[in-house]
Amino acid sequence: MSIIVKDITKTYGNQNALQGVSFTLNKGEIVGFLGPNGAGKSTMMKILTTYLLPSEGQAIVYGFDTALDPQNVRKSVGYLPEHNPLYLEMYVREYLNFNASIHKVSKKRVQEIITITGLLPESHKKIGQLSKGYRQRVGLANALLHDPEVLILDEPTTGLDPKQLLEIRSLIQDIGKEKTILMSTHIMQEVEAICDRVIIINKGTIVADKNLSELRAGHQQIIIVEFDYRVETIALERLDKVASVKNTHDFIYEITFSTEEDMRAKVFDFAHDNELKILQLNQKNATLEGLFLELTSTKKAP
Numbered sequence: 001m002s003i004i005v006k007d008i009t010k011t012y013g014n015q016n017a018l019q020g021v022s023f024t025l026n027k028g029e030i031v032g033f034l035g036p037n038g039a040g041k042s043t044m045m046k047i048l049t050t051y052l053l054p055s056e057g058q059a060i061v062y063g064f065d066t067a068l069d070p071q072n073v074r075k076s077v078g079y080l081p082e083h084n085p086l087y088l089e090m091y092v093r094e095y096l097n098f099n100a101s102i103h104k105v106s107k108k109r110v111q112e113i114i115t116i117t118g119l120l121p122e123s124h125k126k127i128g129q130l131s132k133g134y135r136q137r138v139g140l141a142n143a144l145l146h147d148p149e150v151l152i153l154d155e156p157t158t159g160l161d162p163k164q165l166l167e168i169r170s171l172i173q174d175i176g177k178e179k180t181i182l183m184s185t186h187i188m189q190e191v192e193a194i195c196d197r198v199i200i201i202n203k204g205t206i207v208a209d210k211n212l213s214e215l216r217a218g219h220q221q222i223i224i225v226e227f228d229y230r231v232e233t234i235a236l237e238r239l240d241k242v243a244s245v246k247n248t249h250d251f252i253y254e255i256t257f258s259t260e261e262d263m264r265a266k267v268f269d270f271a272h273d274n275e276l277k278i279l280q281l282n283q284k285n286a287t288l289e290g291l292f293l294e295l296t297s298t299k300k301a302p
Contacts, residue, residue, distance in 0.1 A: 002027050002150050002180035003048065008057035010043050010204075017043040019204045021057070027149070030176040032191030033184040035201040036296050041184040042082065044201070045154050048182070049079045062149045078143030082154040082184075084135060088128030092119055092138055095127060096145065103146040110145070117141040117171060133164025140171065151175060153183040157190050162280050169193050188289055189282050198288065200295055207295040212288070221260065222284040225267050226252045228277040235274070239266055251279075 003025040010018040018040045025031055035041050046052040047059055050070035059066040062076035087095055096110045114123050117137045122130055127138055136156060143151060156172065157165055172181065172194055185191060191198050192212065200208040220243060233245045236255055241263065243256040257263045264281055271278050 001025065002029075002062055003182065004058075004060040005044075005048075006058045006060075008044070008047060008054045008059060010040075010047065010052065011055040016204050018047075018054075021201070021204070021206055023199055023206060023209060025150075025180050025182060027180050028177070029197060030173070030181045030183065030195045032195035032198045033182055033201065034186065034188065034191055034198050034292065036186060039201045039296070040204040041186075041201060042154055045079075045081075045152055045182075045184055048073075049077055049152055050074060075146065076149050078146070078148035078151045078179075080136075080139045080143045080151075080153045080156055082158070084139040086127050086135060086138060089126060091126055092123045092130070095138065096141055099142050100145055105146055109147070113141045113144050116144070116174075118167070131164065133160050133167060136160065136164070136168055137171070140168075140175075144175070149180065151179045151181045153181065155185055156183060157185070157187065188292060189284065192283055192288065200292060202296045208291060210291075221257050221263065223255045223257065223263060223267055224248075224252065224280070224282045224284055225255065225271075226250075226279040226281075227271065228279055231274070231276070236270070239263075239270060254284075 001024045005021055005023050008018050008021040009016060021040070021044060033041050033044070043052065047054050047066060048061055050066050050073050053067055061073045064072040064076060066073050090098070093110065093114065096113065097107060100107065100110050114120055117140055119134070119137050119141055122134050127135060130138065140156070153172070157168055160168060169190070172183070175181065183194065195212060197211050198208070199206060228251065230251055231253065233247055233253070236242065236245045236253060239255070241257045241259045243258045246254045248254050255267065262283070264283060267281065268278065
């Protein structure tokens with residue numbers, strides 16, 4: 001297993017940020033770490049990356065104990081924190097070469113990572129000149145430089161525009177084919193778009209650990225689509241297995257299907273047949289949203 005967390009508790013004074021947290025992650029999994037603000041997500045991330053020591057319990061990353069062997073843990077982990085710390089006055093390639101020298105990896109690896117993360121067109125620019133999306137790519141590139149087995153991402157898509165969001169999602173999914181990824185977020189759509197599994201934490205304790213396929217099975221799915229032109233809801237209601245259609249705002253529609261089959265392709269076909277452009281398309285799991293709200297709204301503090 002890539003990550004083993006056993007009964008982790010983290011206390012600040014009289015307050016428990018984490019209490020008895022346990023979970024495991026296998027190689028090749030992309031796991032969403034979901035919870036409201038202040039639930040303990042970032043604290044858990046900092047323990048797994050050796051920035052913090054647990055008050056009790058044990059965390060093992062790629063076979064190394066975070067408290068007893070932090071150096072080897074750091075060699076095994078790539079970390080993108082929520083507030084991506086970058087030297088804005090440095091050029092992209094210069095910054096990555098600088099960090100490569102710290103990790104003792106070659107400039108050939110820097111070039112490889114620039115290509116993998118799609119930074120080649122921007123590699124000659126200063127980081128301060130880049131958009132938020134490209135700055136996130138620089139952060140991901142830096143986290144991947146030393147070819148870690150485990151990637152830990154803290155709110156990697158916060159503040160991105162829709163185009164940047166799709167690009168970073170795709171990049172994370174590609175990276176996840178070879179790495180174990182734990183991605184902290186409070187945005188359920190990101191978990192649904194990227195992850196295989198979700199762990200929900202609330203008030204410092206794990207309240208759910210589910211495969212997304214398990215949550216989807218036998219339940220309705222909701223697709224949120226934005227077209228470039230207004231569509232009559234009755235036209236969307238004619239799509240196969242539609243339960244309901246709601247025009248939520250301007251040209252944005254929320255379509256509920258009574259099936260576990262991914263119906264996004266049908267919506268694409270509808271747009272193509274009616275000469276419409278799709279400006280955004282997201283799948284929303286009503287079961288995940290309901291589970292999250294139930295567990296984080298009613299769970300009592302320990």
